[in-house]
Amino acid sequence: MAPPLYTPNQIPDPSYVRLLDTTLRDGDQAPGASMTPSQKLDVARLLSSLGVDVIEAGFPASSPNEFEAVRTIAREVGNHPMSPDSDHVPVICASARCTKRDIDVAWEAVREGRWPRVVTFIATSDMHLEHKLRKTREEVVKSATEMVKYVRSLGCQDVGFAAEDAARSDRKFLSHVFEEVIKAGATTITVTDTVGCTLPFEFGELITYLKSNTKGIENVIISTHCHNDIGLSTANTLAGVLAGARQVEVTINGIGERAGNAALEEVVMAMKSRKEVLGGLHTGINSVHILAASKMVSEYTGFHLQPHKAIVGINAFRHESGIHQDGVLKFRKTYEFLSPEDIGLTDVSRIVLGKHSGRHALKSRLKELGYDVNGSELESLFERFIKVAESKKNISDDDIKALITSNHTQSQVKWTLGDVQVTNGTNGSSNGKEEKIFQKCSENLLATATI
Structure with missing residues (x-):
């Protein structure tokens, strides 16, 4: 099923779930996984053919090469359908910290796409505020709201806000931050499990809490961003969707920081195969391209898959028992x-x-x-x-x-070695022990293959 007509903060079909693929940003941040600009463009093209709704193309402020890679993707993939069977053009987004410099660079990188988006982020957990940001809660709220407004002032109509370490944040404070950025103009809010510590029921409860306690949340799209540190990123993502999230952030093969992210192939195939259990929830992904995307990312990053990797591992459809x-x-x-x-x-x-x-x-x-x-x-x-x-x-x-x-x-007939005479001396005389009879009636003397 093709993705519906894009509106930043609305999805006409209540059962439709957007996919934001962050292989080119979070996946590219995995130690040893970085790709060249041309490789990133190849992956972006294939993601578009897959039917991915949003491609997070990178973090432009990190380097000039990264900026150029994101801008090229926005220009080429963000304006032209990559599949002859569809007119789908994905949203191209770029990440930025809550600083004007990061936001300026991010906007410049994606602005030429048909559907540009800038996602700005800041941590909201007390641990991050105290030990990393050295900011008060009030300062974090001020920074988040001002930067969302700043993105809108540049002419960007699609603004994402991600609360880093949301899963370990005080829920009331997290809800307050989201309320303020929604009022400031955010169209998508991302609930993150940055360190992958949450259990599925906890993550589902967090989404439910935010939906019930955050003013204006009905006017934006709730997104999930789950890491896989204890192997629950896919389960947490599905729990978030069941609780009301309508965008999921995933990567091909689940690559990403540390233990990785929720894997696109796992989330998509879970929803495709268990649609009736999930209340009809579905995506716009053309799943027949999943294996090709998996192989490309594996080749470009040098990350070989576990044989038993779900969906795309070499043993996923093989049997020995x-x-x-x-x-x-x-x-x-x-x-x-x-x-x-x-x-x-x-x-x-x-x-x-x-x-x-x-x-x-x-x-x-x-x-x-x-x-x-x-x-x-x-x-x-x-x-x-x-x-x-x-x-x-x-x-x-x-x-x-x-x-x-x-x-x-x-199974062939065995041959028999019969009379053998052994003579010694120049005159051919026998010494009494020379003549021997060898019978090999049941032994196969033919060479067999060594296996």
């Missing part, structure tokens, strides 16, 4: 909840042969390779296969073919 393999071969959905085709994976080899595999899986692979093996021959082959699998992790098709060849060789 004999019981599972038997079920999948009979009916795929017995052990596959999701369809690999939904993320663009069309050439998946679901059955992985290993020491846990059963006869059914081996026979299926043999059939794929053109061999029709049954009965005692299959039993013999399976016994030898298990011995090999116990000493070798990865069983290839070549290994299977070698087993077949070896199995056929062993």
Whole structure:
């Protein structure tokens, strides 16, 4: 489903959830993950093809190169559809601290896009106020409201405000900050779990509290920004959406500061596959491009995925257990909840042969390779296969073919070595021990393949 017509602080469809992808900002901040400007442009194009509503293109004030990268994305991706099947053009946004310099640079970087947005942020937890900002609560409120007004004064009609460390902030104070920035002109407010410490029920309760206790909140979009320090970023994001948030901030492959962010592929596929449980909530993402985006980001950052990574890991749609393999071969959905085709994976080899595999899986692979093996021959082959699998992790098709060849060789008629005469001396006389008879009636002396 294509994203609806964009209005900064409104979404006509109450069940529609906007996706803000921050791979190019928060993801790029992961240690060792930085991308070149041309790589960022490639990723932005693919994000647009995915149907991402908002692309957070970077933090322009951090360097001249970053500024140019964001501006290029705004000019190219922020004005032209990247998919021939859609006229979708994403919002291009840039982050800025609550300072005029940061905001000026951010606005200059995105202003040429069709839908430019500037997101300004400041911490709201007492810990950050005391130890990092050295500011009072009153000073934080003043800075936040003045800078939101300043963004609007530049001509930017789409202003985001993010409360850093919101999850550990005093709720009454957090609500007060949001009230003031809404009055100042913010169109989206972001509730962050900056250190990824929240449990899903806590994060959901926080969104519910803010909705009930923040004046004017019905006039803006509530956004979530969850980190993954205890592995709950996706769960917290979904809890926030169920509580009323209508924008989620995610990254491809979940990359980001420390343990990363909520993963786009996980949030999207959770909502796509459990739509009925989530009350019909949905996104505008064309999920068939997910795998391509995952591979591109992995290649550009050098961050290789865990084999068991949800949705996009190499093992996400593969099975080695004999019981599972038997079920999948009979009916795929017995052990596959999701369809690999939904993320663009069309050439998946679901059955992985290993020491846990059963006869059914081996026979299926043999059939794929053109061999029709049954009965005692299959039993013999399976016994030898298990011995090999116990000493070798990865069983290839070549290994299977070698087993077949070896199995056929062993079934052939054995040959017998009969009369052997050994003579010694120039006259050919025997010393009494030279003549020996060797019978090898049951031993196969042909060489077999080494697996």
